Amino acid sequence: MAAPDIALEKGLPANTDAERFVLGSILLDDALFTQVAGALSHEDFHLEAHRRIFLRMSELYERGERIDRVTLAHELQRHGQLESCGGLSYLVSLDEGLPRTANLDSYVRIVRDKSALRKLIFAAQKVIDRCLLAEEDPDQILASAEEWLLKLGEARLAGGLLTPREVIEGYQGGINAFLDPNQRIKGLSTGFIKFDELTGGLHPGELIILAARPSMGKTAMALNIAHHVAAGRNPRPVAVFSLEMSKESLLTRLLCAAARVDSRKFRAGYLNAEERRRLSLAATQLVEA
CATH class of the missing domain: 1.10.860.10 (DNAb Helicase; Chain A)
Incomplete structure (x- = not known):
């Protein structure tokens, strides 16, 4: 029909x-x-x-x-x-x-x-x-x-108004889990220990904005977090969107950050054997992430 x-x-x-x-x-x-x-x-x-x-x-x-x-x-x-x-x-x-x-x-x-x-x-x-x-x-x-x-x-997703009882009843593990700090602050690790201590990691439904002056490392930090979440011990799917950089530029920065290689040397082609080895290993990890 x-x-x-x-x-x-x-x-x-x-x-x-x-x-x-x-x-x-x-x-x-x-x-x-x-x-x-x-x-x-x-x-x-x-x-x-x-x-x-x-x-x-x-x-x-x-x-x-x-x-x-x-x-x-x-x-x-x-x-x-x-x-x-x-x-x-x-x-x-x-x-x-x-x-x-x-x-x-x-x-x-x-x-x-x-x-x-x-x-x-x-x-x-x-x-x-x-x-x-x-x-x-x-x-x-x-x-x-x-x-x-x-x-x-x-x-x-916006949902409606909820009473405190409804919030607690809907929390996984109930009131005991809600009141347990060890469970409440447990989120996805960003790879930055101090950042995780301040925020409790990444939690569903949250929006985190990295704000700083130009050229202070905002994109580098965001890409490091993305790489850590996608290729860490408990990998999760990650999507990266950029209004300023092409997909090739983003991948280059991800690879260089993961391999701990200077991106300027990568673009110029001045890499030694050890740096090439680390880049190859990082590329393999990203492909499988």
Whole structure:
């Protein structure tokens, strides 16, 4: 079955019950709004009525007002949207069927996942449309597609608001591991002992910026860290991007740093037998990294 046929038969991914239970949970306890708002926006809801309801909830919250059926109905009425959202009777029915012990986190995750799938479909459709029009260079279309997918990925990784309990429960090893300094500071070694002592090594999700005046060794340090991580005792994949240097220049600096050979002598070709041997060994290690 072709992709368009599947889309027509199944429709866009959505779970309206999960959307309804998210909204109904907030109406039962408006203190839950911050938890939901940290993970969802009104655009994540599939039904237009649900989008409008959540948007008006957000406005009530921003004004410091309570969120309940009466205040929400008034806010929708004020914007001329109450009837299009099903009227007060629909607001009353939002929590119908909601379990007595509501699993709000699961409902939010379902809504978020379905929203991500719809956004992926829309992004893919944009790419298909531009390919069919054939008015642009393929590289431009590919770059746009990568940008859209990257933004979707970043939004997924951003996550929502978490309580301290949720952070600790999600930490590998639980609270004992979280409170153990020997485990908490354990990251990937950079090869620079003092740097590792200050930072605890490299950890997932962190951005480390090396800042200094020109020609102070920033690139050399970054390449040394990259080489140590890629070819050390516990090698990991490493990607190196540069806006200033070609791939050949980067490889030359990596090789010379790993072999402890002066890059100026390498470029000039004045190398002795020992330096050539070290360069050959470093090249072998990098190829296998």
